[in-house]
Amino acid sequence: MGVLVRWIQERVPITGDELRELTNEPVPNHLKRWWFCLGGTPAYLFVVQIVTGILLAFYYQASPETAYESVRYITEEASFGWFVRSLHKWAATLMVASVILHQLRVYFTGAYRKPREINWMIGMCLLVCTLTVGFTGYSLVYEQLSFWGATVGANIADGVPVVGGLAKQLLLAGEEYNDRTLSRFFLLHAAVLPTLMVILIAVHVTLIRLQGVTEFVDEKHPEKDRGSFNFFPDHLYTELIMGLVIMILLTTLSTILPATMGPPADPLTTPEVIKPEWFFYVAFRWLKLFSGTAAILSLGFIVFTMFVWPFIDAFLEKRWPRSEASVWIGIVGTLLIIGLTLWEAAVEH
Amino acid sequence: MSDERPPEETDSGRRGLMTGSLMAAGLLTSYGAAGAIGARYLFPSGPGKRAWLFVARADELADGASVSYRSPSGQRVAIARQGLSGKVEDFVALSSTCPHLGCQVHWEAVNARFFCPCHNGTFDPAGLPTGGPPKEANQALPQFPLKIESGLLYIEVPVETLGGATAMQLDDTPPSPGAGHDPCLGPDCCGGELA
Numbered sequence: 087m088g089v090l091v092r093w094i095q096e097r098v099p100i101t102g103d104e105l106r107e108l109t110n111e112p113v114p115n116h117l118k119r120w121w122f123c124l125g126g127t128p129a130y131l132f133v134v135q136i137v138t139g140i141l142l143a144f145y146y147q148a149s150p151e152t153a154y155e156s157v158r159y160i161t162e163e164a165s166f167g168w169f170v171r172s173l174h175k176w177a178a179t180l181m182v183a184s185v186i187l188h189q190l191r192v193y194f195t196g197a198y199r200k201p202r203e204i205n206w207m208i209g210m211c212l213l214v215c216t217l218t219v220g221f222t223g224y225s226l227v228y229e230q231l232s233f234w235g236a237t238v239g240a241n242i243a244d245g246v247p248v249v250g251g252l253a254k255q256l257l258l259a260g261e262e263y264n265d266r267t268l269s270r271f272f273l274l275h276a277a278v279l280p281t282l283m284v285i286l287i288a289v290h291v292t293l294i295r296l297q298g299v300t301e302f303v304d305e306k307h308p309e310k311d312r313g314s315f316n317f318f319p320d321h322l323y324t325e326l327i328m329g330l331v332i333m334i335l336l337t338t339l340s341t342i343l344p345a346t347m348g349p350p351a352d353p354l355t356t357p358e359v360i361k362p363e364w365f366f367y368v369a370f371r372w373l374k375l376f377s378g379t380a381a382i383l384s385l386g387f388i389v390f391t392m393f394v395w396p397f398i399d400a401f402l403e404k405r406w407p408r409s410e411a412s413v414w415i416g417i418v419g420t421l422l423i424i425g426l427t428l429w430e431a432a433v434e435h
Numbered sequence: 436m437s438d439e440r441p442p443e444e445t446d447s448g449r450r451g452l453m454t455g456s457l458m459a460a461g462l463l464t465s466y467g468a469a470g471a472i473g474a475r476y477l478f479p480s481g482p483g484k485r486a487w488l489f490v491a492r493a494d495e496l497a498d499g500a501s502v503s504y505r506s507p508s509g510q511r512v513a514i515a516r517q518g519l520s521g522k523v524e525d526f527v528a529l530s531s532t533c534p535h536l537g538c539q540v541h542w543e544a545v546n547a548r549f550f551c552p553c554h555n556g557t558f559d560p561a562g563l564p565t566g567g568p569p570k571e572a573n574q575a576l577p578q579f580p581l582k583i584e585s586g587l588l589y590i591e592v593p594v595e596t597l598g599g600a601t602a603m604q605l606d607d608t609p610p611s612p613g614a615g616h617d618p619c620l621g622p623d624c625c626g627g628e629l630a
Contacts, residue, residue, distance in 0.1 A: 150597045234538055238553060241536040252478075260479045262537070264595060353597050354509050354531075356538040358552050374554045377571035378535050435555050 111295060112314035113321045116302040123328045124188035128216070129287060130329045131181040134336070135219075138174040139276060146226065148272035150265060153228035154350045161347060172340035178220055180332070182365045185216050193395075193416050197300040203396035205293045208286055210393045215283050217365060222275035224363055228268065233351035235362050236271065237263055242373075245382035263353065359434050367430035368423050483595050490514060490581075490588040493521070504528070506592035512579055513542075514590070515560075523583045528590050529562040534574035549576065 095101075100108075116122060145164055147156040160167035189209060192198055198206035225236040240263070244254040259266035315321070349357075362370050373381045391398065395412075402411045490504055501515035511531050518525035531549075533540050538553035548565060549558040556567035562576035569575075580591040 234553065238536045238538065245536075255479055256477055260483055262483070262593075263597065264483060265597060266479075354511065354539060355541070356552050360538075360552055370554075373536070373568065377568045378574070379572065381568070435552065 106318060109318055111298075111317045113317050114299050114301045115313050115315060117299065117321060118315070118324070120328075122191070122302075123324060124184055124191050126325045127184040127328060127332065128181050128188060130325070130332055131177045131184065132283065132287070134177040134332075135174065135181065136280065138170050138177065139280075141170045142174055143276060146272075148226065148269045150228060150268055150351070153226060153268055154347075157227050158347060161345065168344050169340055172344040173336055175345040176336050176339045176343075178223060179364075180336070182216055182220055185213055186365075189213060190416075190420065194413065195300070195302050196412070197302070198396045198399070200396070200400065202293075202297060202300065205290060205297070206396050207393055208290045208293070210389075212283060212286050212290065214389070215279055215286065219275060219279045219283070220363060220365060222271045222279070225271045226268070226275060227347065228351045229348040230351055230357050231348055231360065231362070233263065233353060234356055234360055236267065238362075242382055245378050246386065247379075247383075361430070364427065364431070367427040371426045371430040483593050485591055486594045487582065487589045487591050488594075490590050493526075493583050493586055493588045496526070496588070498525075504590065506590075507594045508592070508596045510592065512590065512592065514581075514588075517561075521583075523581050523588075526581050526588060527562070528579040528581050530577040530579060532577060533569065534577055535568045535572070540576065 142160060145156055145160045145167070147153060157171070160171050162168070164170075192206070192209065198209075221235065221239055225232045225239075236258075240254045240258045243257060244250045246253065255261070257267075257270065258264065259270050361367070369385060372385060375381070376384065399412045402409070488506070491502065496502065496514075496516045498516055498519050501513055504512040504514050506512060513529040513531070515527050515529070516525050517527060531539050531541070533551040533553065533556050535551065535554055535556050538551050540549040540551045540556070540558065542548075543550045546557075547560060549560075549562070551557070551567070551569075554568050556569040557565045558569065558576050559565050562578070564570040564572075564574055582589050582591075
């Protein structure tokens with residue numbers, strides 16, 4: 087045993103103490119609150135997605151002739167296929183939800199302010215990537231929702247001035263959905279976007295390590311929040327407990343509400359009632375309220391505003407100090423998102 | 436101001452600048468070319484295949500009448516006659532693809548309108564927008580090009596199908612005589628879908 091340890095240490099010249107020193111970062115006390123685990127939650131779910139996604143890719147065949155049948159095979163015939171697919175589906179849902187909640191937490195605690203503006207923007211990129219992975223993911227099943235969702239999504243891209251037409255052609259590999267489209271969605275979903283996300287997560291975490299976590303002190307209990315504790319093992323244990331809770335939740339949801347299949351894609355008939363996944367309800371309702379270009383440009387403007395929000399917030403703070411404008415704008419924005427989502431969920435058209 | 440550095444040092448600085456510039460230019464050109472080739476490779480090489488196909492004899496379609504035409508790719512096209520000049524301008528071929536975001540409209544006989552279920556767009560029988568986002572943006576249903584040659588009406592439609600399916604498979608009906616020839620003339624033939 088000693089020989090083996092010596093052999094390894096000669097080739098990996100680092101001791102356990104040095105490794106602990108390297109990874110052990112003092113974590114502010116407020117991170118003991120459970121809702122401050124929302125950053126680690128999507129990261130954990132991302133790992134679940136990679137593992138279940140690799141398993142699904144063993145059977146999935148990305149072409150219009152075979153995609154639906156291969157998903158049916160996974161769901162109905164492959165051993166535990168239904169479970170793997172359901173885990174993938176529910177982990178995607180929870181990942182989107184936790185990314186949104188994480189962003190809300192960062193927003194309302196002002197953790198995006200100087201010097202963390204760049205990390206907020208990287209977080210925004212991760213949010214957009216997460217939503218795009220979700221969109222390309224449900225396009226792969228090649229059911230009715232997949233086909234019409236992809237068609238509408240590509241035409242939204244087409245509505246963007248100047249580069250829209252190019253983006254649509256690149257996405258669909260042609261003027262409209264064709265035999266070469268599905269493989270592009272698959273590559274985006276399973277290779278391009280996950281790679282981009284791994285890079286973005288690495289930069290996100292590196293910046294957190296370099297700048298440290300923002301200290302958040304509850305004014306009612308300041309003594310409880312001041313000071314710090316060790317990342318290893320204390321905070322790691324918290325994250326592990328969170329991971330266990332997520333796995334229990336995922337397993338329960340996958341068993342009680344397993345992933346099902348809708349009717350296969352029919353490129354000639356749009357279903358009478360069609361809805362995207364819940365996280366696109368806001369955009370879907372928005373597109374019904376305004377004409378194509380106005381809706382697309384205003385959506386783009388909103389996303390851009392969110393992207394550069396730290397700088398807008400800094401300007402507002404300078405102009406109207408202590409006005410808490412960002413909090414009120416955040417509350418109105420959140421209520422608007424919830425309202426539009428519920429509206430779309432409640433009606434057929 | 437005179438350069439007081441020894442000549443060897445000045446030469447070495449110039450040489451360094453030249454080498455650096457050449458290296459930067461070389462890297463930029465080679466990686467730029469690789470990027471451009473990659474981008475061009477991803478961009479589709481041309482538009483989808485389209486062809487002119489026979490619809491019917493022009494005089495078989497009465498003024499005000501319409502037919503439902505099924506293209507080889509399975510797309511349903513409403514072809515209507517709106518004049519008697521004998522020219523191609525008498526005819527319109529309405530696509531069932533909504534100009535808003537590309538969903539398929541369907542005919543609602545009760546409301547005498549085309550309805551798009553995606554974002555609630557509506558169109559009158561002539562394809563003009565009457566409600567929803569298409570009305571706000573004034574987007575009519577697109578039309579397919581038509582031509583008349585020797586008294587025969589032709590339409591230009593896409594001929595590629597998804598997953599190698601044929602119109603027959605998509606429609607689940609017996610094949611019509613000749614690919615793309617589904618001239619289904621007369622109101623009875625339209626399955627009550629058109630006014």
